[in-house]
Amino acid sequence: MSKEALIKSRYWEHKQLEEMTDDEWEMLCDGCGHCCLTKLIDEDTDELVYTNVACNLLDLESCSCSDYLNRHKFEPDCIKLDVHLAKTLPWLPSTCAYRRIAENKPLPFWHPLLNGDKRKMYRYGKSVKGKVVHERNRGDWEEHIVVWKL
Numbered sequence: 065m066s067k068e069a070l071i072k073s074r075y076w077e078h079k080q081l082e083e084m085t086d087d088e089w090e091m092l093c094d095g096c097g098h099c100c101l102t103k104l105i106d107e108d109t110d111e112l113v114y115t116n117v118a119c120n121l122l123d124l125e126s127c128s129c130s131d132y133l134n135r136h137k138f139e140p141d142c143i144k145l146d147v148h149l150a151k152t153l154p155w156l157p158s159t160c161a162y163r164r165i166a167e168n169k170p171l172p173f174w175h176p177l178l179n180g181d182k183r184k185m186y187r188y189g190k191s192v193k194g195k196v197v198h199e200r201n202r203g204d205w206e207e208h209i210v211v212w213k214l
Contacts (some may be wrong), residue, residue, distance in 0.1 A: 093162070100121075
């Protein structure tokens with residue numbers, strides 16, 4: 065089935081994550097870039113803290129990986145999101161399509177599958193576009209701790 069036919073079928077509304085093909089899984093990603101940001105554990109409180117520091121492979125304009133197929137070669141800590149992780153990772157944003165499908169929630173109205181592109185997501189500030197720096201340019205970690213309003 066073509067990408068257009070898959071989108072037209074709105075497969076995400078009647079399939080569980082476990083039932084999705086690789087193509088369906090990949091198309092579900094909105095490309096927000098939040099997965100590509102470094103998260104830290106506060107040494108004093110063991111609290112998970114978020115940063116605006118992106119993986120060096122993240123294209124800061126498109127919020128897409130610049131070498132997705134080979135990312136693990138250059139970024140060994142990069143995770144491969146799967147069904148189990150989509151259901152259990154505490155740091156996935158509440159807007160994440162994988163998390164939402166796992167929780168039986170609809171995609172957000174700005175999701176690119178519903179609109180055909182990322183512009184609406186950018187307009188509503190749901191991606192990391194314009195908000196992050198690459199790891200190679202970060203300086204002190206303390207300067208990059210953020211609270212994301214999703």
